[in-house]
Amino acid sequence: MKGREIYSDLRCVPPVIVRVDGRNFRNALSRMEFEKPYDIRFASAMADAIELFFKNSGLSPVFAYVFSDEISFFFRELAFDGRIEKIDSVVPSFMSSALTMLLKPDEPLSFDSRIIPVHRQIVADYFIWRQAEAWRNCINSYAYYTLLSEGMKEEDAATFLRNRGTSDVHELLFSRGTNVAKVPTWQRRGIMIMKEEYEVEGFNPHLNEKTLSVRKKVVQNWDIPMFKSPDGELLIENLMSSGNRETI
Structure with missing residues (x-):
């Protein structure tokens, strides 16, 4: 029967992006009475769950980008010899359990997963694309x-927005007193979780002198630039160039 496991040897070659999406989150989160369209408690739980992934999953993403219930992990190195079945099961299952632990909902939460093979030259394009989706999601939400x-019904509201361009939706909100360009940055641009270098002072008794060593810690950035801007391009380039063999 082992021969029936015909997908078990499918492998991918890094670098890759693993994107996970919440499955049927809308109904589950509605029952938890989160604020609409955004609730900082949920956003914080998502970011904290990703931080747990960095620290406790045994995998080594270089950085992650999250908006709403979508997370994109960038991997320069892969565990499990790149076995797709392993990666596509371990990553979303860890995130599902981590978020469930943090939010303590009355029902389980789950993510699905997909693997996107990339090369260095298109990584920035991918994250520019997802950040554009974050902005579209913000306006539409x-x-x-x-x-x-x-008083509009849910189905009618969805249909109405489906037939409107971004500029029209922006104008609709502005006419009602909401300037979406002024809402918190994390709602418009998303959040990044990454590793940041810091120095640790020590002492070498053999040389009888102070020493400095570099460590990395996981940090959350809730005020990220637009990825298509010079600052955003530099951020992604620096993250891709950073080393990732360190103890957190």
């Missing part, structure tokens, strides 16, 4: 719940 607050 504010508009959707604004229309619901005015």
Whole structure:
């Protein structure tokens, strides 16, 4: 029967991006009475769950980008010899259990997963694309719940927005007193979780002198630049160039 495991030897070659998405989160989160369209408690739990992944999963993402219930992990090195079945099961299962532990919902939460093979030259393009989706999601979410607050039915609101461009939706919100360009940065651009270098002072008794060593810690950046800007391009380039063989 071992021969029936026909997908077990499918492998991918780094670098890759592993993107996980919440499965049916909308109903589960609605029952938890989170604020709409954004709740900082949920965003914090997502970021904290990713931080747990960095520290406790045994895998080594270089950085992660999250908005709403979508997370993109960038890997320069892969565990399990790149076995797709392993990566596509371990990553979302860890995130599912981590987020469930943090939020303590009445029902389990789950993620699905996909692997995107990339090369260095298109990594920035990928994250520019996802950040554009974060902005679109931000505008549409504010508009959707604004229309619901005015008495429109859910299906009608979704249909109305489906036929509108971003500029039209932005104008709709502005006419109702909401300037989406002024909402918190993390809602518009997402959040990054990454490793940051810091120095640790020690002492070498053999040389009888102080020493400095470099360590890395996991940090959350809630005020990231636009990835298509010079600052954003530099951020991604620096992250891709950073080493990732360190103790956290």
